[in-house]
Amino acid sequence: MKDKQLITQLLDEKSRESGFRVLVEKYQQRIYWHVRKMVIDHDDADDLVQDIFVKIYSNIGKFRADAQLYTWIYRIATNECLTFLNKKKRRFLFLSSDNEELVDKLTSSDFISGDEVEMKLQKAILTLPDKQRLIFNMKYYDEMKYEDISSITDTSVGALKASYHHAVKKIEQFVRL
């Protein structure tokens, strides 16, 4: 089903529930992988993805029919990810710095398997600040257009290009060490 048709279904209260199921089935994987790359752990990603879709359902009435559904969903998911990571950092401030906890999860969590080079790349990505990591993931893994990332993050295309360029440089430096 195309997004335009889905939006019509979602904005009509009579067809909202069936439309919502279609939305979940259509977007669950993209949102899951978007979240998973940010929080690393499968259980955290699972909880967060459920929270995100519940939030989408609660706010569907606020969605403007002329906006893009895909960027709206990503925007909610992205905000939820950052909120989750900030809360975790506040809670464990005295235990670890930067993304130390996420690096630990990378080596200890289930459902992660990569060779030495792939793990080093992931550790390098985890050295980036969370917002820059989000931008990097959306560009590198999800192959999104800068214009779409711009709508999701409310950041200019120029700033995104600069951020992505710096991220790539930092990762290259880390991998060379």
Add this chain to the structure above:
Amino acid sequence: MEDKNTNKNIYKVPEGYFDQLPDKIIARVEAQKSNKKIRPLYAVVSAVAASLLILAMVIFNDTSQPVSAEELLSTVSTADLIDYLAESDINTEDIINEVDWTENNFEFDELDYIENNMTEEDLDQIMGDFDPDLELI
């Protein structure tokens, strides 16, 4: 099951995960709809009252004159409570998690009174915290 960029992705999910996820999400939505009918604001106001009580106990630490939730709340206006919720970073789940409910037997008559006097405008202001169109960067 893997991401579309198989060669780049080291993360995996349990077998059948994406087959079950929609049902889990729909169940959460249904549960939330039922909870909404059971006065969501009651929980928020109750949690704020509990936090204020704990704060007062820490600050004044006068065991000879215990402060009840009702006494404490009587000194705080509804408008202040709403402002506090709108301004703070706190959410219901956080507050409830921090409170040991087994040791605090609050009476909520006063809170019921406050809740019944909430206007639609007040509710909108509080629910503003949950706006998904937040500024990100």
